[in-house]
Amino acid sequence: MQPSSRHFPENARRALADDRLRAMLDKSASGFRLRRRMAADRLPEFEALRDRGRDIKDHTLAHLDLYLERFEAQVRAAGGTVHWCADAAGARDAILAICRAAGAKTVTKGKSMIAEEIAINDHLEAHGLVPVETDLGEYIVQLRKEPPSHIIAPAFHVSKEQVAESFRAAHTALDPARPLDEPSALLAEARAMLRRRFHEADVGITGANLLIAETGQTVIVTNEGNGDLTQTLPPVHIVLASIEKVVPTPEDAATVLRLLARSATGQEFSAYTTFSAGPRRAADPDGPRAFHVVLLDNGRSALMDTEFREVLRCIRCGACMNHCPVYGAVGGHAYGWVYPGPLGAVLDPALIGLAEAKHLPNASTFCGRCEEVCPMRIPLPAMMRHWRRREAEQGLQPAVTRRGLALWAWFARRPALYHAAARLAARLLRRLARRSGTLAMLPGAGGWTRHRDLPAPEGRTFRELWAERRTGDGP
Amino acid sequence: MSGSRERILGGLRRRLGQPGGDDARRDAVERRLADHPRNPVPARALVPEPERVALFVAMATEAAATVERLPDTAAVADAVADLLASRNLPAAVRTAPDPLLAAVPWHTRPALTVSRGPAGDDDPVSVTGAFAGIAETGTLMLVSGPEHPTTLNFLPDTHIVVLPRRRIVATYEDAWDLLRRRSDAGGSWIPRTVNLVTGPSRTGDIEQTIQLGAHGPRSLHILLVEDADTASAAG
Secondary structure: OOOOHHHHHHHHHHHHOOHHHHHHHHHHHHHHHHHHHHHHHHOOOHHHHHHHHHHHHHHHHHOHHHHHHHHHHHHHHOOOEEEEEOOHHHHHHHHHHHHHHOOOOEEEEOOOHHHHHOOHHHHHHHOOOEEEEOOHHHHHHHHOOOOOOOOOOOOOOOOHHHHHHHHHHHOOOOOOOOOOOOHHHHHHHHHHHHHHHHHHOOEEEEOOOEEEOOOOEEEEEEOOOHHHHHHHOOOEEEEEEEHHHEEOOHHHHHHHHHHHHHHHOOOOOOOEEEEEOOOOOOOOOOOOOEEEEEEEOOOOHHHOOOOOHHHHHOOOOOHHHHOOHHHHHHOOHHHOOOOOHHHHHHHHHHHHOHHHHOOHHHOOOOOOHHHHHOOOOOOHHHHHHHHHHHHHHOOOOOHHHHHHHHHHHHHHOOHHHHHHHHHHHHHHHHHHHOOOOEEOOOOOOHHHHOOOOEEOOOOOOHHHHHHHHHHHHOO | OHHHHHHHHHHHHHHHOOOOOOHHHHHHHHHHHHHOOOOOOOHHHOOOHHHHHHHHHHHHHHOOOEEEEEEEHHHHHHHHHHHHHHOOOOOEEEEOOOHHHHOOOHHHOOOOEEEEOOOOOOOOEEEEEOOEEEOOOOEEEEEOEOOEOHHHHOOOOEEEEEEEHHHEEOOHHHHHHHHHHOOOOOOOOOOOEEEEEOOOOEEOOOOOOOEEOOOOOOEEEEEEEEEOOHHHHOO
């Protein structure tokens, strides 16, 4: 996916002006938040599991090279192949080569954020293959020629009327007068259309929620069953996964899975959790003949010795975005790349560069809700602060911000002068505000006063009030 | 490709490795994999057998599965035939060649067509055995193999699963333990596919409204059999 994160301010303004989008965001996010709360409250061990999940991932990350080696050995023992890919181009090449060797024309896909990260659909299309998204949400956004706007609910931003429009435009062989008002009619139509595609496909590509070192298993979690049809029916199954997905054992996977569905959709457990090891065996009546795991790094291993290492604990549940006031206001597309919300604000600068993604760590109120709900206890706000510091160090802030901060710093290092200037400013603003106590406009603060009034100071500075209070209350 | 492998693993080793050598890290990994220790599990599942079964039934039902309790495997033929009739479904089932189902007296319901093997799109109803039931979330563990085609779990609209009561365990970890104790012909306990199934297929992708029957079965019916030959259920 081509990033457009540098346009976050314009993207956000456009999203804020879109009433239909904002109504959809409100509706979708509030449902997720409520269901997560109920699921977490129902499990007394939920907080203990979060601690344990964090510890499992920390342990695995500290030994990631060794666990990956074991995972690879186990996949090979089961008859599968592991393809190591340092970057997106490497992963695209590996997948295309597998598809070509299989003589593939149609490729079905389960939902995978890594697939978005490497933009595999465009690559396959450019080489004459037809990729078909099978997750209903992904299918909808594919028809709309959009990227997903949420990592677990790709069509988070789309209303059912818009889905009906897309289906009428795409499924032209069907009766144009058919009723598509009800979600059930939309689902039935998608199911029938995609059923054919599952059988036609030559290759099935799925992501992986987890990889298990001990067993060489790849794990997918779905509610629809699309991932299972994608990986069971075609002759070739490709698993596309990033290196940090590995955990040591099925027991560790169980702990992570207990957290995943509850944090994501508020379910006790998703409908389908599937563990796959290698291709079909000699006596098996069905299943893929070939099994490939494409392992992607794409900048992750470089985070190991930085202050961003802990973001690699992320299990992609989406809880941080469901609870983020900024995401809730602007939606996923405004972020301009694969991972939106607080996770994106930390991960996107690491993967596509701070110059492109510098706005994202700034798109936060620091309310801290993302960290409160993160099942892996990732300190997302602290990491956004680290990115802001790097942004300043690299001189990536606009000149006016840099000069403003430099000016403030100059005063701040001269307390007497600072105090005098603050006193003067407080009295001046008080005078300007007159009786209303607020300022409707102020030169140099248009960014604030364009949308709301600026409350004027009381006329005295904090230090003056504090000093008065101390002498008043003191012994 | 091997260049990338070395680049990735080498980069990780450089950043993670210890100055004195990696023996300690290697030992930690070997120990973890050999011991595969359990993490905390939900206390709600750690209850005596009758409550465990009741928890399984309650959680499966909450996930929109239907559960019917039967005295023995012999009752499965009638239960299946009656279910199809009550739902106006064609009297035909595709079944797994599972030893657990070998004792089902299908001949007592001659109107029912029974075929065996993997599923196709023309099979509206499948009947399979389950490897285990997991009480904590009402989840079935289904394991692939010659006697358990995976397509039976996903292609038919209605999936009927025969689960012996004695194979209901408390937690996911208990189900993995059962599996670890099993050894297939190749000597590995790891099946090609393990499906954990909790209720029928569903989606929330249209305005986050839950609808059943997205791509997999619209209906999951569990026949909980009191007295079945549990040895053969291991598959």
